[in-house]
Amino acid sequence: MRLEHLYLAGVAAVLPEVVETERAVKEGLLDPAVREASGIVSVAVAGEVPAPDLAAEAAAAAVRRSGRRPEEFAALLHSGAHFQGPDGWSPQHYVLRKALDVPIPALEVRQGCLGMLASLELAAYRLAADPARPAVLLTAADNFGTPMVDRWRASGLFLLADGAAAAVVTRDGGFARVLAVGSLSNPEMEEFNRGGEVLFPPPVTVGRPLNLEARRQYWRDQWAQGVLPPMGNLGELVADVAARTLAEAGVAMEQVRRVVHIGFSKGPLTDTFLDPLGIDADRGVWEFTRRTGHAGAVDPFSGLQYLLETGQVEAGDHVMLIGAAPGAEVTCAVLEITGDQGTS
Structure with a gap:
């Protein structure tokens, strides 16, 4: 949009x-x-x-x-x-x-x-x-x-x-103009994030802790038994929504100075965000997220604040904010830095 x-x-x-x-x-x-x-x-x-x-x-x-x-x-x-x-x-x-x-x-x-x-x-x-x-x-x-x-x-x-x-x-x-923002989902991947968990009673209500890795292992085991896991690729969603949002903003990927992504570990970050966007870690915020971890919904704006306070973006620069969540869904925003924000 x-x-x-x-x-x-x-x-x-x-x-x-x-x-x-x-x-x-x-x-x-x-x-x-x-x-x-x-x-x-x-x-x-x-x-x-x-x-x-x-x-x-x-x-x-x-x-x-x-x-x-x-x-x-x-x-x-x-x-x-x-x-x-x-x-x-x-x-x-x-x-x-x-x-x-x-x-x-x-x-x-x-x-x-x-x-x-x-x-x-x-x-x-x-x-x-x-x-x-x-x-x-x-x-x-x-x-x-x-x-x-x-x-x-x-x-x-x-x-x-x-x-x-x-x-x-x-x-x-x-201090920044939001040129475009948009989301894209692949609801068929919902089942991948659910794994073998029941819907009722909700697992947390019976004392079962969050274990996303166990859900991924469920589908590895199913695949080993010949049952195909849900089809879909999060990296493809990242590439698609980024391309669409850039086009709406009238900005080429080459014009984006920095990309603020969520705090995935190195391999998943590369596979899901860096490679699909065609950038290296230095153009993202890996030097920041590798020192903080993944703070849920906080990451895109804490990463932007990091770039601002360290002087790594300035007026005239374009910045992409991009993240993903179960569903699967990806949201992307393209900004143009127009000046300095207050420091109080």
């Missing part, structure tokens, strides 16, 4: 202290061969800090940097891939109270690791449909340090990290 008047006016990320993967190996948490293959040197770990508190901290910083007043916001869209607090509770309104404290709609976008990028697309629709207020606040946060997740072994694609990010999206100016 090509956009004419959509901007980022402020972004912020909150990433806690990291735990080195070498230490995780010494403590028996991580297999040394997995560490070596992953290329990940450290993972952000928040301890007992609740995810919504991380989100509120990031939100406050993004709002300050944007220079926007609370009464200018039309909505808050909050995302998380893991549990945020008590069952039946509303973390998005907690973040809203802490960050803005205004009586606007606050929605939770349950789109897994795509939550914040999907929220950017939803914000574009909201701001186009309702001219009353010019801004929407996006937040995302996770703390995976619960008994229901083993961050070191839950998936062979990544090591799970904690953190938060926030972005102020406006239709009347900012």
Whole structure:
């Protein structure tokens, strides 16, 4: 979807202290061969800090940097891939109270690791449909340090990290213009992410922890028995949605200075994002994500904040934000940096 008047006016990320993967190996948490293959040197770990508190901290910083007043916001869209607090509770309104404290709609976008990028697309629709207020606040946060997740072994694609990010999206100016944003899914791959899990009762309600790697192994075992796994390739979705979004933005891939991707381990990152996009790791943000791990929906905007604060992009540069989630679905946004954001 090509956009004419959509901007980022402020972004912020909150990433806690990291735990080195070498230490995780010494403590028996991580297999040394997995560490070596992953290329990940450290993972952000928040301890007992609740995810919504991380989100509120990031939100406050993004709002300050944007220079926007609370009464200018039309909505808050909050995302998380893991549990945020008590069952039946509303973390998005907690973040809203802490960050803005205004009586606007606050929605939770349950789109897994795509939550914040999907929220950017939803914000574009909201701001186009309702001219009353010019801004929407996006937040995302996770703390995976619960008994229901083993961050070191839950998936062979990544090591799970904690953190938060926030972005102020406006239709009347900012430090980056959003030229286009769009999503593409392959619902036939839904079964691949489900594996052999039952739908009811939901496994977590009977004390079964998250184990994405076991679901992948289920399909390896099925294939060995002659049962074909669901067909689909996430890398093909990445290439397709990137090509479409670039065309809508009127930007060639050669003009994109940096690509902000999610924090996959080295092999899956190369296969799913770098090779399909035709770029090397230096043009992505591997030097950042290999030191943080995969922080769910936080990655695209924490990666953008990293590029901004280290001065690796400047006015006139084009930046691609791209991520993926179970479904399978990919969302891509193409930005043009137009100036500096605030630093408060």
